Amino acid sequence: MNTLFLFENQITGSIPPEIGNLTMLNELSLYTNQITGPIPFELGYLLNLQNFGLSNNQISGTIPDSIGNNTKLVVLNLYQNQISGSIPKTFGKLQSIQELYINHNKLSGSLPQEFGDLINLVALGLANNSLSGPLPTNICSGGRLQYLYLFSNMFNGPIPRSLKTCTSLVEISLQRNQLTGDISQHFGVYPQLKRMSFASNRFYGQVPPNLDACTKLTILRLAQNMITGSIPPILSKLLNLEELSLNSNRLSGEIPQEICSFANLYRLNLSSNQLSGSIPTHIEKLRNLAYLDISGNRLSGSVPEDLGGCMKLLSLKINNNSFNGSLPDVIGNLASLQIMLDVSNNNLSGALPQQLGKLGMLEFWNLSHNQFSSIILSSFASMVSLSTLDVSYNDLEGPIPTTRLLQNVSASWFLHNNGLCGNLSGLPTCYSTPVAGHHKRKIIGLLLPIVLVVLFGIVAAVVVIITLSCNKRKPQESVTAEGRDLFSVWNFDGRLAFDDIVRAAEDFDDKYIIGTGGYGKVYKAQLQDGQLVAVKKLHQTEEELDDERRFRSEMEILTQIRQRSIVKMYGFCSHPAYKFLIYDYIQQGSLHGILENEELSKQLDWQKRIALTTDVAQAISYLHHECSPPIIHRDITSNNILLDTSFKAFVSDFGTTRILKPDSSNWSALAGTYGYIAPELSYTSVAIEKCDVYSFGVVVLELVMGKHPRDLLDGSLSNGEQSMMVKDILDQRPTTPISTEENSLALLIKLALSCLESSPQSRPTMREAYQTLIQPSSGSTTMPFSALTLQQGMHVDIRSGS
Secondary structure (H helix, E strand, O other), X not given: OOEEEOOOOOOOXXXXXXXXXXXXXXXXXXXXXXXXXXXXXXXXXXXXXXXXXXXXXXXXXXXXXXXXHOOOOOEEEOOOOOOEEOOOHHHHHOOOOOEEEOOOOEEEXXXXXXXXXXXXXXXXXXXXXXXXXXXXXXXXXXXXXXEEEOOOOEEEEOOOHHHHOOOOOOEEEOOOOEEEEEOOOOOOOOOOOOEEEOOOOEEEEEOOHHHHHOOOOOEEEOOOOEEXXXXXXXXXXXXXXXEEEOOOOOOEEEOOXXXXXXXXXXXXXOOOOEEEEOOOOOHHHOOOOOEEEOOOOEEEEEOOHHHHHOOOOOEEEOOOOEEEEOOOHHHHHOOOOOOEEEOOOOEEEEEOOHHHHHOOOOOEEEOOOOEEEEEOOHHHHHOOOOOEEEOOOOEEEEEOOOOOHHHOOOHHHOOOOOEEEOOOOOOOOOOOOHHHHHHHHHHHHHHHHHHHHHHHHHHHHHHHHHHHHHHOOOHHHHHHHHHHHHOOEOOOOOOOOHHHHHHHOOOOOHHHEEEEOOOEEEEEEEOOOOOEEEEEEEOOOHHHHHOXXXXXXXXXXXXXXXXXXXXXXXXXXXXXXXXXEEEEOOOOEEHHHHHOOHHHHHHOXXXXXXXXXXXXXXXXXXXXXXXXXXXXXXXXXXXXXXXXXOOOEEEOOHHHOOEOOOOOOOOOOOOOOOOOOOXXXXXXXXXXXXXXXXXXXXXXXXXHHOOOOHHHHOOOOOHHHHOOEHHHOOOOOOOOOOHHHHHHHHHHHHHHHHHOOOOHXXXXXXHHHHHHHHOOOHXXXXXXXXXXXXXXXXXXXXXXXX
């Protein structure tokens, strides 16, 4: 037998060692199955093997040294598995190897220097592992290397010298490592190079001066390093450039005029540097530009009218600079502007152009911290897609337009202006005439001091009365009162339980810790009556100590929440020594822990997973739509979904969120867990319900795949990923889903991808998500599950059932 093709089936179990008896085998393709277990040592007996494909399985264990015996191997694909350990040094014997892909595994250790012996290597993919150490000195010794993907590892040290002379390179991706060195000294001339990403490393020096020789370059990412100097004008020779990312470095000087010659440029990010000067003239020549970010620099001057010629812009960020003058009318002509317009933290002034009301697709608009004057024009009411409008800290006045957007927003978006008014809690009501309004404000100004004096007198009298009353109590009553003031636990089955809780946890001994997070530690405590509770002891912060009354009022609201899929919160304690919350104890632990447990994840079958998704959706919908004021969780993750012994789901950790009241400001700091945070929170601190929706989508995919979806979250799936069959990404540990479960799983994936839309406006509400799960539309199962691809599940409006 020369060839054995068993790819894209549903083969389970491990690879039998007897496969080593097929000594005449040239090609062995087992990719995209459900194969588990290690790579057998006997594979090294296949001395004639030239092509071996084992990708997209669940292979575990280490790579056997014997694979070095397969010296005729030309192609070896082991990517998308769970292979651990280090790469054997015997790989250096694979002299015929041309394509080697072991990316998306759990490999660790350093890359053997023997890789320098692979003189025929054309493509090497080791991305998304935990590999460390320096790169092999002669990694391109054969001079044939074209594709090098080493991103998302922990490689350190300089770029190997052999890469500087590796003129065959077409794509090189080294981002998200710890590589160092002077980038201008280690960069060569690459006439075939199309994509280059060195972002998120520790490179220093200046932008390589010989980049202009890479005339085929389409993507250049040098962001998040320590690069200094100016942006070289010679970059204008890169006529094919589509993306230029130099953000988060230490670049200085002006933005060169030559940058406007990039006719094909789609994304330009120069943010978070030390650039000065003005926006280049003739920027309208960038006719294909969709994303422009020059925020966080020292740019000044006026915003040029030429910017209105970039008609394909989707996102425009010029915030945190020193621009002055007025905002040009022509900005209103950017009809494609959809994701963001951020001009905040500048010195812009004058009236807001009426033409800005024509930006009907815009979702996020930040004008705050400027000197804009006049009124907010009624034409802005036509901007029906807006989810955020921040005009705070300006000199605006007059009524706020009445629109659907502005019915339930925070007044903080409009505070610190000259005289804005409207039907928003926290803002003054608009009056029929300016004279009446002025007269009313004058009366308030006269009465306010009098009212304050009277209130102060009343408070002082109350304090004196309470003090005298306390001094008259009996000694034992005084001790009891002192204890009640010191330790206050409300709503815990009607009794004071502080002593019971502290005693049960032995003064919060570490042996009772069952969880640790950003908010604090969680302890398991058994009360005197045998009841088990989970006690979350919060980290004390200055903000919490200064805002005691708000903390208590929030907690009192949270203790009233009663929903069957939300962990019951019994009460709380607030005192300078301790601040903790008391929850019902859920026995099985977190969803994350169960998915990492091979045995429990098998017990969590598809029927349970589908029911779990519905329960979680209902719980979050309850928090968003049935609580008053609405509660936004901010940290929906698999770690914060707990399961009991029957695998019933409970949403936890809601007690550490902040309540969004109509008269309070939104959260001012990014909160949540990396990998679950909605993308818009990277550019705005305003959290809305749709942030929870995004996190819910991540959890649903994690539940379906059995692991965190990682690469499916970046919003730009490759063609290969889009064509991936949905059935191939399913967790292989539960039994194969039956027909009715397949229909539900197809719906879950469509719902999850809908929740993961980059635009918050495009995501469903949690109420719509829950309704979709309990009342699926008839059109949701028209395509056979076995034929459904990720692309067919993307951008589906689950609200319409299409």
